[in-house]
Amino acid sequence: MATPTLIPFVDASPNKDLLLSAARITPILVPSAAVGEIVAALPKSSSYYVLVADDDSLDKAIGYLDNGASAIFASVEMADRCISAGVPAEKLYAVSSSTEIPQDVLSGVKGALIKISNTDSATQLAKPKVTLYLDESKSAPTEKTVAALHKSNSALVVPLSQLTNDATSSTHLNITDAFLAPITTDRPDGLFTTIVSSYLHGGKSLGLCYSSKESIEESVRTGRGVYQSRKHGLWRKGETSGAVQDVIKIELDCDSDCLNFEVIQHGAGFCHLDTPTCFGQLSGLAALEETLVSRHQSAPEGSYTKRLFNDETLLRSKIMEEADELCAAQSQEDVAFEAADLIYFALTRCVSKGVKLADIGHALDKKAAKVSRRPGNAKAKYLEQAQAKTAPAPAPSTTQQPQATTSGSDMIRMRKTNLDSVSADERLQLLRRPVLNSGAMIERVRPIVEGVRTKGDKGLLELIGKLDKAELKTPIARAPFDEPAIAQDVKEAIDIAYENVRKFHVGQAEKEPLVVETMPGIVCQRFARPISRVGLYVPGGTAILPSSALMLGVPAQVAGCKEIVLATPPKPDGSIAPEVLYVAKKVGASAILKAGGAQAVAALAYGTETVPKVDKIFGPGNQWVTAAKMFVSNDADAQVAIDMPAGPSEVLVIADKTSNAAYVASDLLSQAEHGVDSQVVLVTVGLSEKEIDDIEKEVDSQAKKLPRVDITRVSVSKSLIVATSDIKSAFDFSNDYAPEHLILHLDKASEKVPLVDNAGSVFVGQYSPESCGDYASGTNHTLPTNGFARQYSGVNTLSFQKHITSQELTKEGLDKLGPVVVTLAECEGLRAHANAVRVRLGMQSP
Known part of the structure; x- marks a missing residue:
């Protein structure tokens, strides 16, 4: 929003009429000690700021925002803490006696309130930061001062005790005079162009008219719509017709030459033709609301709408029915149609309880203003109902849906479909994965990344304490590392895995440059060089993942990277899992960053006082890690690359009549246990219903014996069995799906590998479980997901190198x-x- 002309500050027990006048034209600054009293006296449509007291806690400061404040004003120290806690810059102002505010604080706030004793000597923050001034000289400001400051993107915070609804005097400034101080007009009659819009209809324009200073002053003071007729003078809207207006808000446009009156229109409407607007009738949601309000008052007996208003059970049932149909809809046309039905019944419920669209808008604004967020998880009863219905992509009509599981004794089943009976559109739906709202996630990680980028080690350590729950003195540990104490069998297993992974990745390395004489006397070469500095993200925290450290560290070591920085979440005592530390020593890591999540990615991308900046970041992670990697890779200042996009783990198994049901089921479950969003697909070739049922029974039996059965129950219910009649159809589907892991339970499976066009890694035959590739066979388990196997390879030795060409003539x-x-x-x-x-x-x- 534009910088207000002025901001009234509640400095004493206010006159109620003056408080309401102020609320009509500008947000009000309220001291935290008086928030409850003042907010209770304001209309719910009013905007207000809170001046945080020096002894208020961080949680209390954030609580003011969660409870509806548009912004908070806090000391520099408190502002710094708010920035670290993720308070958005547009909701935060620093309070200081000088514009000399630390840059790391200034970058995280919208502006600052500077306490001064003379506006003539005031200095200003660099634009676009907003500078607000509180003149502590106790003398009332002038219109000239207000106008001059507004012109320079600044404003005065004026004690309410210095404002009045009466005429301006030596001790008080009329609040409307102050509001209109910067206004201009090019009309010869001196009137101001005024747009009138409907508060109840989301700001829809009702018409255009004109205002004078006299009419505006009366509207501000009385809260009624008063304008200036070019023929008849003051025009008090509805004075004779009864179509009066309640003024909710009056605002200046960005150039201070036009006004917008946001009003609640009563009576027949705004237009003299007795229509709601000068542009005709209302439409869309506004028209629906008007119709429902009218029907609620006078619907004829026996009408359907009357039944809905009188029968709460019927209305409740229709809302639930339409919500379910909206979730099942697929095409744009169907989604719009079902959403319209749901909105109709939901708005009927609202009207029956006296709730208007404006009330819903206000509730949405209040929710959007919150800084603290609940997890947003579904309630158990709805989650159980949805488990059998939700899927990576909505199931086509030919898919057999399993019954919803309601207890641990219910059979864990997959969805089924026959590829021979689906349409082209339905087949396309089967190939789709859940859509990650990457834009929203990137906005959520932005404050974390910026906190590390701007504040370095200080910001990083604060985030490690807050998010990793570890209090550290330094975020980095440098080689040589202490010898970790780990069990001998684990050590031996890591050693064998290391040797296998190393052998395979050494085999990938280019032994000599490519040399080609393109013409006599012209020799072109291509040669590989290691990426100098790489960052390896190893997920952890409560889990121990030495395998990820191996899969990233070994190819970096083989490629010859000069600096290998391994990042992993620390334990609460600040230590690193000894198994991961052992791998770090084996792969020659030069440093370990004791941090996880977006804060670790930011430290690797930008570097800090102690953390080396890297050139490329590798490794899997949750949505926060993925979003942070995407954010930094698109920031030109970071100059950092990433390995590949990431998504939930996935497997596709192709099985024919020679397959072992128990082996197939175990491979499906090995991925299903990763998380509720894991993607698991079984493509059968010529299997009968009984043979498919045998595999499902094995899935159910094995899953219930595993410790992560609750996760598996959800992911399997969203999983898919695709029946095909021949090998070609099965591989065509698999290549279109492009799975992260592809497992072939087929007769003469090795002969089928040439049919594979798109996959992260292939596991050939019944004795090649995916878990071997995850840990120790030698291939890399950091693989493309979400269909990116069409364009990306898994991590390999060449991922840690770049190629340089040369030519000599x-x-x-x-x-x-x-x-x-x-x-x-x-x-x-x-x-x-x-x-x-x-x-x-x-x-x-x-």
Whole structure:
């Protein structure tokens, strides 16, 4: 929003009429000690700020925002703490006696309130930061001062005790005079163009008229719609017709030459033709609300709407029915149609309880203003009902849906469909994954990333304490590391896995440069060089994941990276899991960053006083890690690359009649246990219903014996069995799906590998479980998900290298190629390019 003309500050017990006048034209600044009393006296449509007391806690400061304050004003120290806690900049002002505010604080606030004793000597913050002034000299400001400050993107915070609804005097400034101080007009009659809009209908324009200072002053003072007729003078809207207006808000536009009156219109409407607006009737939601309000008052007996108002059970049932149909709708047309039905019944419920669209808008605004957020998880009874209905992509009509599971004894089942009986559109739906709202997630990680980027180690340590729950003195540990104490069998297992992974990744390394003589006397080369500094993100916290450290650290070591920084969440005591530390030593890590989440990604991307900046970041993680990687990779200042996009873990198994049901089920469950969003697909080739049922029974039996059965129950209920009649159809579907893991339970499986076009990694035959690739076979388990196997490879040795090309020409080579280059360069109009050849060959310019 634009900078207000002025901000009234409640400095004493206010006159109620003056308080309401102020609320109609500007947000009000309220001291925290008086918030309850003042907010209770304001209309719920009013905007207000809170001046946080020095002894208020951080939670209390954030609580003011959660309870509806548009922004808080806090000391520099408290503002710094609010920034670290994730309070958005647009909701935070620092309070200081000087504009000399630390840059790390200034970058995280919208502006500052500067306490001064003379506005003439006031200095201003650099734009676009907003500078507000509180003149402590106790003298009332003038219109001239208000106008001058507003012109420079600043404003005065004026004690309410210095304002009045009466005429301006030496001790008090009329509040309307102050509000209109910057207003201008180019009309010869001096009137101001005024738009009138409907508060109850989301600001829909009702019409256009004109205002004068006299009419505006009366509206501000009385709260009634008063305008200036060009023929008849003051026009008190509805004075004769009864179509009066309650003024909710009056605001200036960005150029201070136009006004907007947001009003509640009573009577027949705004227009003299007795229509709601000067542009005709209402439409859409506004029209529906008007109709429902009318029906609520006078619907004829026996009408359907009357039944809905009188029968709460019927209305409740219709709301639940339409909500379910909206969730099941697929096409844009169907979604719009079902949403319209749901909105109709929901708005009927609202009207029956006296709730208007404006009340819903106000509730939405209040929710959006909250800084603290609840997890947003579904209630158990709704989650149980949805488990059988929800899927990575909505199921087509030919898919058999399992019954909703309601207890641990119910069979854990998958969704089924036959590929031969689905349409092209339905097949496309089967290939879809859940959509991650990456834009929203990036906005959520932005304050974390910015906190590390701007505040370095200080910001990083604060976030480690808050999010990783560990209090550290330094975020980094440098090699050489202490020898960790781990069980001998675990150590031996890691050693074997390390050797296998290393052998396979050494085999991927280029042994010598590629050298090609393209023409006599012209030799072109391509050679590999390691990326100098790499960051390896190893998820952790409560889990121990030495396998991820191996899969990232070994190829970095083989590639010859000079600096390997491993990042992993610390334990509460600040230590690192000994198994991960052991791997870090084996792969030659130069440092360990004791941080997880977006804060670790930010530290690797930008570097801090102690954390080295890296050139590329690798590794899996949750949505916060993924969003942070996307954020920094798109920031030109970071100059950092990432390995690949990431999503939930997934597996696709192709099984024919030679497959072992128990083996197939175990492979499906090995991915299903990762999380409720894991993607699990079984593609069968020529299996009968009984053979498919045998696999499902094995899934159910094995799952119930595993400790993560609650997770598996949800992910399996969203999983999919796709029946096909032949190998070609099965592989066509798999290649279109492009799974992270592809497992082949097929007769002569190795002969089918040439049919694979898109997959992260392939597991061939019944004795090749996916878990071997996850840990120790030698291949890498950091693989593309979400269909990105169409474009990306899994992490490998070349991921940690870049290729450089070179060319060397002899004189004879240039003699032959030079005229070709000259011709092409001059064709493109690049004469200097051509000249670089001409001067060597002694060619004359044309």
